[in-house]
Amino acid sequence: MNVKTTVICVGTELLGGKLNSNSAFLGDRLSSIGLEPSQIVTVGDDKNTMKEVFRKAVGESNVVIVTGGLGPTFDDLTREAMAETLGRRLVLDRNALSQIARYFVSRNIDMPKNNESQAYLIEGAKLLSNPVGTAPGQLIETDKKPYSDKNEKLLVFLLPGPPREMQAVFEASVFPALKRIETGIKKSFTLHVCGMGESAVDEKIRPIVEAERKLEKGVVSFTILAHQMIVDIKTSVSGEDELLIDETLTNLKQELRDVLKENIYGEGRQTLESVLGELLIKNKKTLSLAESCTGGLVAHRITNIPGSSLYFKQAAVTYSNESKKTLLGVKEATLKEFGAVSEETVMEMAEGVKKVSGTDYSISLTGIAGPAGGTSEKPVGLVFVGISGPEGPQAHKFIFSGSRIEIRERAANFALDLLRRRLLNNTEVRKQKKKK
């Protein structure tokens, strides 16, 4: 069965500038089981627009997932709009009500009167428990009529809007239900590259893409995407024969790896910081950081990884010259002669934090993230990255374009990638020595 999925995100805030993390989460999870949405539609808390979008989705899709608008407040209208779209009533569900009441009891809070509205289900809907909040989800199994001629089955899921609650209900109830739907098989992998531009990656992989194009249309597809000095290459293969699909994927991955080599830092959910963590653990090495222009971003990303305390010891965010001297032992003379943003300072920062922390490796960053503070000699975007290890410190100079936030992100990516490459090379060297 060729299943068409539509995701609808409800919330006026999503039209007015709020980042939509629910659509990213659902896209990721749904595509992992071949149900990648064909469209994601965002609408405001306006009942007429909601009904119009619901009608179209119900007529065209087999799976409709709606997030948001299930809260207790006056602007939560998803329940009503979907009930009217499907021509059903809303009924008070005793189970839902007692679940909501229990949520408040367990927190020693009196249940506000307005939370009662969350216990209304669309007639015939199945209650999807919400283990982490008050808005339960709902599942309505029906057919597409009266909005389509086809008499196909239709699953409509209503999920709460807050990401944590949406994810909890999705994992507990939606994902298991969807996995049972028989679809054609579609599998994919994504490779991540750092240190090469989008066009350069495109030129390298173009022969592989063209060769596949000449074979069967639509069976293999490639997408490439650049963001903050990182390029993602997603390769998807669809068909009926799972063994054949797996073999194709394995071959394509090898072909891509052959042309892009160590520029590929990871795949799938791997990030520069997770890969670096794995390398540090594998090599039994520890890490410390000295950050100036990135202001804690690199430390934040490294410690986002569960278990990072195994290899990460400390970071000094030295935003002033004073702290560069007292915390890291950068010399007064160095700061005076070369300035805080210089090759010399970044090397002393790397050496200093490595010594203070007693770690095997260290990363240091100093630069001008802007928007102010640039000169013609040292423009906004100038960043020095220092890497130190058993072989001593090395400095790398970059000039990044972009906003303050982008310059910081780009500097962080390159810094993490530089240490990754250093560790890879050291591992290679050791392997070769062993062979001899």
Add this chain to the structure above:
Amino acid sequence: MNVKTTVICVGTELLGGKLNSNSAFLGDRLSSIGLEPSQIVTVGDDKNTMKEVFRKAVGESNVVIVTGGLGPTFDDLTREAMAETLGRRLVLDRNALSQIARYFVSRNIDMPKNNESQAYLIEGAKLLSNPVGTAPGQLIETDKKPYSDKNEKLLVFLLPGPPREMQAVFEASVFPALKRIETGIKKSFTLHVCGMGESAVDEKIRPIVEAERKLEKGVVSFTILAHQMIVDIKTSVSGEDELLIDETLTNLKQELRDVLKENIYGEGRQTLESVLGELLIKNKKTLSLAESCTGGLVAHRITNIPGSSLYFKQAAVTYSNESKKTLLGVKEATLKEFGAVSEETVMEMAEGVKKVSGTDYSISLTGIAGPAGGTSEKPVGLVFVGISGPEGPQAHKFIFSGSRIEIRERAANFALDLLRRRLLNNTEVRKQKKKK
């Protein structure tokens, strides 16, 4: 003229898990001039789906903004799909080609052959220069026919997908063109609250909301939204009489401030870290940080603010007991008796970093962000926040629910809010003293 805006984001990656920051940016900018999109639709790099969505948008809207799919690679199909939708040809534009060529010359790079495809414009389109990348934007001014009976004007903008390029073209060419469109007036403000739950905020403001409802329908609208312990309240007023709208907004803001008081930390683009920065500058005070469980997140957020070096001196990210002792002077005995996650340790961390950095105030955090490391006595989510200042250190205990990343975000929000409240109170105290 009642203008309807549709935003369409093109990119298979956006259906497969990639966060869509373009829709947030466009929503924010468009709603600031009363052109909040009625829908945001995300589609993949599939030409047929694109054409279907383009057709609908062209028929229903007055302004259609498409982002993405203008790159140089094989999967960039927006130009073709929109040309076919509008029944026009694609023509090579000499100006566009020379702009693209200049981009590469200025970077000392040979222009890859595939970038030539970016110089094709839809017949009759106006070129929108891209100052920061190779994909120029396009503007097509036409009417809705043949997809609508109404003979209304239609503006179609094609913008590049990379956020920095999209934003640059938007600000240079799209925003000025849109501001000239006459719309009914709609203005709004958003207040941000920390330290109160969504339901509690709703109950407090409900009388204000209900009173407005009884007046004129649709003129005033409220939206409330909770995320990571922060609640946003957006109030919009529309009409024809700008003076009346401004007066209504001023009155409503005052009414909301009267019921929520100092729980409101800011409005609009203000963040906890920007408001805290303003308070520190106003009071001529400096700040240092000692972070354990948040791993640099608080430092990262504080230094996201341009000019933060005025008040922020340094952060110590002490992920090990060893570094808590050596960098911050936390006593061995304290760690032994009470543990690294304790009221006693967090107070010594706050005092320690304040002393080492010589700052007026300090914030410290220690806790268990999970997913592992929790015990029945000290569960995952337990976080202590220390605040120190001229009056000495104070500790605050929290138990947060959520994922590792959410616990860290929530802890950071509360920590920033605690110091904000402390500085507000100190300012209040000083004011009262002066009055006496």
